[in-house]
Amino acid sequence: MRRRVALGLALPLTLVALASRGTAERPDTEPALPTAAVLVSSSPSSDVFLRAYAFEVTATALKELGFHVAPLQLTTSRLTRDGRSAEACLDDDACLQQVAAELGAPTLVLVQATKASDRWRLALRTARVELEVSASGPTEVEGSVDEIFAGVAPVLAAEVPDDPPCVVQLEGPRGLRLLVDGGERDVAAGRVFVAPGARRMELVVPGRSPWRGRLRCEGGRTYALEAR
């Protein structure tokens, strides 16, 4: 039987110095931050808090490293699309590539979270998605919730790859093809990841003269490439 409990108590604060933090910290006209996604599978999979807390501590550490992190529900919906299990996707590079492209997040942190009584264990893998997925081996963080919070940040600081790829968001007529440095890229997800450096870009649309240009990818930026 469910217990009825009270209460959420709302109290006014008389004086709060609002720190610049979180979503409000960057002026709207600043370039987008490099994007990362935190993909969590948990045991038991029904444990909402386990998943949310594992996401929270990982996302907080990534934000400290200068990333924008795709939000939890959106990430979960992509990870478990069509009823697949999160675990199945975390072990499948093609699935990871698809999720990364849909979220526009070439930096991934894959988290397997388990809990036994008050002890937690997070197995963390960092991955970079470009033409393919390159992931690190798992590093485990174990302990109480407080120890988990303290332990995740140094792992990510050491293991998240530098020089994140850029994201190119594509918009254009049907049949649009994109070549980067002469190699054709899969544009089905509407986003492609481009390695840092100077890149030759070519857009091809049937019945139109191709467009050729250059892109200097730096800082994991996101670019909109719109063809009409």
Added chain:
Amino acid sequence: MRAALAWTVGVLLAACSRRAPAPARPAPEDPPLDVELRVVTAAEQRNAHFVEEAALVAQRVEAWRQDGHGELPPLEASQGASDAASWPEVRIRNATDFGLVVWFSGPCPRTVALAPRAEHAEELCAGRYDVVAELDEPGFDPFVGRGDELEDGAAYQVTFLLRER
């Protein structure tokens, strides 16, 4: 004979010269693509994710609203906010011995997880939010709010604690 041959060659050369291709004219070309390449801003990045996140969180909140749930009292703003242009801040205190997940369903949707006895401050953009709180303990109903208007420059606090009835 020589004259006839010369005449023939001359006629052929003249014919060939007449049939020579005209000076190369550009083939009719396909119309060019009109392409814009630009850097995406932080605001565009945030909004792109928030739109979908907001819909997903709203779905969950609506599902909770349909099921059994407890009521959250409304959030109250402080009177003496220091900067009227600041985004609203919500300070959450988890005064229980269980993990707590708090959902803000609104224009800047957010899911916050707090460890037992932990505190967290969250900045959200202004607007109307449905707030839901769920304890990490089987048998507890979630708490669902009735919609709170968060205003720029205001600060809010909510403390979650348990009182057995």
